[in-house]
Amino acid sequence: MCLAVPAKVKSIEKNMAVVDFGGVYKRISLGILSDVKQNDYVLVHAGFAIGKVKQKEAEDTLKVLKELKDVLKDERR
Amino acid sequence: MKEDKIKLMEVCGTHTMAIARAGIKKLLPSEIELISGPGCPVCVTSQADIDRAIEISRIDNVIITTFGDMMRVPGTKTSFEDMKRDGADIRVVYSPLDALTISEDNPQKRVVFMGVGFETTSPTVAATIIEARKRGLRNFFVLSNFKVLFPALEALAGSSKLKVDGFICPGHVSVVTGTIPYAKIASHYKKPCVITGFDEIDIVKGIKRLVEQIKSHRCTTEIEYRRAVTEDGNIEARRVLDSVFDVKDSHWRGLGMIKESGLKLKNKYRQFDAEKEFKVKLPKAILPKGCICGEVLQGIKGPRDCKLFGKVCTPRKPVGPCMVSSEGTCAAYYRYGE
Numbered sequence: 001m002c003l004a005v006p007a008k009v010k011s012i013e014k015n016m017a018v019v020d021f022g023g024v025y026k027r028i029s030l031g032i033l034s035d036v037k038q039n040d041y042v043l044v045h046a047g048f049a050i051g052k053v054k055q056k057e058a059e060d061t062l063k064v065l066k067e068l069k070d071v072l073k074d075e076r077r
Numbered sequence: 078m079k080e081d082k083i084k085l086m087e088v089c090g091t092h093t094m095a096i097a098r099a100g101i102k103k104l105l106p107s108e109i110e111l112i113s114g115p116g117c118p119v120c121v122t123s124q125a126d127i128d129r130a131i132e133i134s135r136i137d138n139v140i141i142t143t144f145g146d147m148m149r150v151p152g153t154k155t156s157f158e159d160m161k162r163d164g165a166d167i168r169v170v171y172s173p174l175d176a177l178t179i180s181e182d183n184p185q186k187r188v189v190f191m192g193v194g195f196e197t198t199s200p201t202v203a204a205t206i207i208e209a210r211k212r213g214l215r216n217f218f219v220l221s222n223f224k225v226l227f228p229a230l231e232a233l234a235g236s237s238k239l240k241v242d243g244f245i246c247p248g249h250v251s252v253v254t255g256t257i258p259y260a261k262i263a264s265h266y267k268k269p270c271v272i273t274g275f276d277e278i279d280i281v282k283g284i285k286r287l288v289e290q291i292k293s294h295r296c297t298t299e300i301e302y303r304r305a306v307t308e309d310g311n312i313e314a315r316r317v318l319d320s321v322f323d324v325k326d327s328h329w330r331g332l333g334m335i336k337e338s339g340l341k342l343k344n345k346y347r348q349f350d351a352e353k354e355f356k357v358k359l360p361k362a363i364l365p366k367g368c369i370c371g372e373v374l375q376g377i378k379g380p381r382d383c384k385l386f387g388k389v390c391t392p393r394k395p396v397g398p399c400m401v402s403s404e405g406t407c408a409a410y411y412r413y414g415e
């Protein structure tokens with residue numbers, strides 16, 4: 001239900017925007033997030049932009065899992 | 078000697094799904110236990126609220142619009158899906174704005190949006206109601222079953238039955254709310270809170286930060302989902318929300334009545350209030366027999382504690398709401414064999 005999907009803003013017309021979900025275009029509302037510019041990335045939920053989102057860098061789950069185990073180990077020492 | 082388990086609750090149903098899908102529980106060190114919380118809006122909607130929507134769908138010349146997850150949720154007597162099969166006009170919409178289009182296309186009918194959801198969703202509906210007023214629509218109504226997450230979170234944080242050590246906090250609710258509402262949970266209830274995103278890496282990093290807090294006896298709110306969440310949240314969304322809705326006490330499946338945990342339309346917008354427009358008689362609410370959704374939603378039992386799980390109750394033939402919604406704990410466990 002609280003799923004929100006990032007999309008890139010292609011064009012803006014009044015309080016609506018056309019966004020690009022990796023090739024699929026959709027018209028969404030800017031009714032609760034108006035300070036949006038072309039090429040911004042926004043999170044889209046139920047046809048509305050709900051927040052801006054920065055592009056993420058690739059990271060490694062296994063590395064973090066190892067760090068997590070280290071946190072637990074440190075304690076036991 | 079047996080290690081003390083660290084018990085973390087993932088509040089959000091989207092997290093429950095993501096954790097199950099990625100098989101994160103199997104990857105984690107054995108001393109960390111993840112339990113699922115109440116963050117599936119369809120699941121926590123009370124039986125009476127579902128029954129009310131179903132009763133309204135029986136009225137002639139009414140079109141019900143709702144999110145897809147709602148369709149199969151069993152009410153006391155029947156579900157939307159069954160009503161639709163019997164001829165009721167019930168339509169699944171992607172956005173509440175779609176319901177406005179349906180209202181405009183059907184001026185002779187009354188169109189009701191059956192709304193469920195947390196702070197992620199309620200501002201979109203508030204904006205829709207403002208838009209309905211702007212367009213002068215007189216045949217559009219909202220059944221407001223929206224929930225405010227934080228009072229419920231406080232109830233869980235203070236629960237003597239549950240005893241969680243920390244909360245994996247919902248990323249997309251927090252996009253709207255920011256971190257301020259978590260402060261009380263961290264400082265008063267002494268429960269670390271980490272807001273995280275929905276990819277495997279986000280969740281694992283969130284868990285790591287929770288464990289770090291617990292091990293160093295800190296209780297604060299941290300954001301692991303920086304690319305989307307800020308301390309202030311979406312102020313504009315909250316302003317829109319507050320201009321249309323007031324808080325009310327609200328009944329949660331499993332958690333019972335919680336003060337100021339629901340939303341009702343402000344007087345100024347009451348012409349759109351479906352509860353005022355349609356006076357229906359509700360059947361005496363009866364919960365599905367044998368279903369322990371209520372306890373699953375509080376995190377005190379898991380789906381596998383339910384005798385019906387996977388046998389009588391499956392996603393194809395769900396007995397309770399936790400098996401209906403794709404984000405329900407029972408559905409997630411069933412689908413990914415947790």
Ligand code: SF4
Pocket residue numbers: 367368369370373380383384385386387390391395396397398399400401407
């Ligand atoms: S398995 Fe089905 S009946 Fe059992 S708690 Fe879950 S939804 Fe309810």
